[in-house]
Amino acid sequence: MEKATDIIQFHYQAGGFHFSNRNACKGFLQMLFKQEKKKLANLNYIFCSDEYLLAINRDFLQHDYYTDIVTFELNDPGTPISGEIYISIDRIRDNAKNLEESFTRELHRVIFHGALHLCGYRDKTQEEEKLMRKMEDKYLSAYFSK
Template sequence: MQITITNRQPHRLKRSWMRRAIRLLLRQEGWSKGDVSIVLTDDEEVRSLNRTYRGKDEPTDVLSFSLREVAAGETTVDLSSLEEELALGEVYISIPTAMRQAQAGERTLEEEVAFLAVHGVLHLLGYEDESQEGYEQMYRRGWEVVHAARPGSDTV
């Protein structure tokens, strides 16, 4: 399993907490192979992706694009059996939005970005947050993983 983190925006931040959290989550979820790509970007790129793929002309904090399923007309082909040969997907995180959320939540930027990365990977693993129950489950699960992966923790 490889985690690739690409920074497309000017703010520098430590990536170790995010990487530890993603590894812990994938291990806990039983996903041992396949790659994850994290793209740290700005509001403009995330807004463009959000408009193109979700029909929402506004920035958001995190977007996930799964590579486990490929739509073919009206048929969906499940590629999960090829797990070891495929990338799990891509997660785009808007750093300006993450900065605003971190400040509002009185968290560090690294903590917020680790949470958003885990949240995005949860989507790649099939979790959904469209319902209140799904949202609460993902929120709880995300923070459990982030706190367990906190620097200095021996959980990972």
């Protein structure tokens, strides 16, 4: 079996950010996909700045606003999941402050949020968003209780 560190990669575009304890997070993400009964081929997380993610949001999604995450599913339907998840460290910092949450917890919420998108969860309607939050909370609780 491939190790989580082989199929899940973290990349850093944002200067001054270093993800500590990343191997534990990668292992947990692999467990998340197994619990959701999804086969994972490969997954790249790219930690970036607001401006970098805004350009992606504009170029690929035609959205002209800042966001904390953009998720791209790269696999064909019915094949193991392959994806890229872009996360703005600037947005994580601001959201953590505004929500009175720790940076670490907010970072993991967004990391899990992207993985859940790749597992098929959506957040466009109120009902979808409610389920997404429930699943984020489930995995946050499991991750931080270990």
